[in-house]
Amino acid sequence: MSGLANLAWTCIIVAIFLALPASTSAYNVTYGQSSRKFISGSQSHNASFSLTQIRNPKWKPRETSTTAVYAAEFLKHKVHMPEDLRIAWEELKSHDDQSSNSSIHPRVGGQLVRYSDGQYVFPVTIGTPKQTLNLIFDTASGDFWVWSWLMPIDMLQNRKYYNGSASSDATPWDGQSWGATYAVGSNYGIVWQDIVWIDAIGVAGNPIECSQGVSNWFASLPGVDGVLGLSYAYNDSEKPEPQQTWITYILPLLATPVFTVSLVRNGIGIIDFGFIDQKKYIGSIAYTPITIIPGGGAFWAFNWTGFAIGSDRFNRTNIQVMTDTGGNISMMPESIANRYYKLVVGSYKQVDGAWIFPCKATLPNFVFGVGSSRIVVAGKNFILTNLPDGINCIGGIQSREEDTYVFLSIPFMQSIFVVHDYGNMRMGFANRTWV
Incomplete structure (x- = not known):
């Protein structure tokens, strides 16, 4: 974290509205010139809220x-x-x-x-007057970027985008830029600051990465207006000064410094901030410390204590795992992926190495260990999408090299309850009733 020192922030104001407009209070935080500090303060706050996905009104496969x-x-x-x-x-x-x-x-x-990515999104409002955008929330990213008025006009046709010049609270951050790599190409642009509203919490002066260009991957996603990263410390895509993420600004204002994720396959998911809803999981929550991925930034990662596939015995292996609500494929060391598809009748690898199987095949459940607890993920979640033949599907579990960490992404998240406990620097996992 030493590389995060010497950030030149002067002031960020966090405005929080917890009830009716008459109950407005302001929260002021001053940053020193010589060091980077997370928001803290003597005032007590008890904010908690649920943010529910909406079906993308412009979505199409x-x-x-x-x-x-x-x-x-x-x-x-x-x-x-x-x-x-x-x-x-x-x-x-x-x-x-x-x-x-x-x-x-x-x-x-x-x-x-x-x-079908981008089918479900979260609404976020920016600026004064408010501009509402539909974003993907990504726990494996620190970036908060949006489609912006700075992009070529032909790319903005029939799209929603943020216009900083139309907001009375917006200011450009001279010299600050950003860049992020996605599937086909990169996103890049400059940084502005503006007030950002999510539910009833507003953060004034929040850095917003305004796109000047986006990859074809995102250009072909109608109705997805950007990404809000929920990594737990900083965003190193911004230059020359890495910045805190939106979640680190609001955590001190929450009743409990946690957020939980409950995604649903082909349905509406929910992220709860400031509380843990016991109705959303079964059994108990198994907690484990956050681990650091070398060179990987402040991602939500942990070490699982083993895994099992279907009815096979539990393999006790200590493997590092990164969770990712912004990814559509879960990546496993090759030996684990091979073991999984060995149990899927008719599965095979195509030339690029991607695992394919008959869509009607029965996929085994996947079990991973958190301490002595066992978290079960439904096999049906690993059907990613159909191939053109209408018979075969591409799998939601794919291979990466041996002796590397695991990516647990949306196919896993759609079966389980995940706690991101910033206050105790740990993650929690629990089973859910499958839908």
């Missing part, structure tokens, strides 16, 4: 290559791809460089699929 789907998580986190995927990805990029219709071309062995 889009076509993309299975290779791009598989590569997305590697590109997002800047980790090494398996060789088969790397070769396929380089070929896909070469093809796209020669075409204006990027990200939808199949490779030999790759296939076009109709992909």
Whole structure:
């Protein structure tokens, strides 16, 4: 964390509205010039609220290559791809460089699929007067970026976007820029500051990454207006000064410094802030300390104590795991992915290394250990999407190299209850009744 020192913040005002407009109070926080500090204060606050996803009103399935789907998580986190995927990805990029219709071309062995990401989003309002955008909330990112008025006008047709010049509370942050890599291409731009409202909490002076360009991956997502990262400490995509994330600004205002995630397959998910709803899980919550991924930033990660597939015995292995509400594929060391699909009749690897199986196949449940507890994920969650033949599907579990950490993304999150406990620097997991 020493590299986060010497940030030149002067003041951020956090305004919190907990009841009717008549109950308004202000929370002022001053930053020293010589060191970076998280928000703290002597005032006590007891905010708690639930944020419910909405069905994206502009959503429609889009076509993309299975290779791009598989590569997305590697590109997002800047980790090494398996060789088969790397070769396929380089070929896909070469093809796209020669075409204006990027990200939808199949490779030999790759296939076009109709992909459904961006179907459910969270509403966020920015500025004065308020501008409402629909965002993806991503626990494996620190970025808070939005489509903005600074982009080419032809890209803004029929889209919602943030206009800082139309907000009386917005100011440009001179010299501050940002950049983030996603599936096909990168997002980049400059940083403005403005008031950000999520439910009844407003954070004034919140850094907002205003896009000047976005990757084809996001350009082809109608109705997704940006991403709000929920990593627990900082955002190192901004230069020259890394910044805190939105969640670290509001945590001191919450009744309890936690948030929980309850996502639903093909349905509406909920994130609760400031409290733990006992009605959302069964049994007890198993807690484990947050672990640091070397070079990986302040992500929500832990060590599982083992795993089991279907009715197989429990394998006691201490593997580091990163959780990710912004990813669509869960990445496993190759030996674990191979063991999983060995139990799926008709499964095979295509040329880019992606696991494919008959859509009618019965997929085994996946169990992972948190201490002595066992958390069970429904096998049905690992059907990512159909292939064009209408018979086979691409899997929500895919391979990465051995001796590397695991990515647990949306397919896992849709079966379990996840606690992000900032106050105690730990994560909690519990089973849920499947829907």
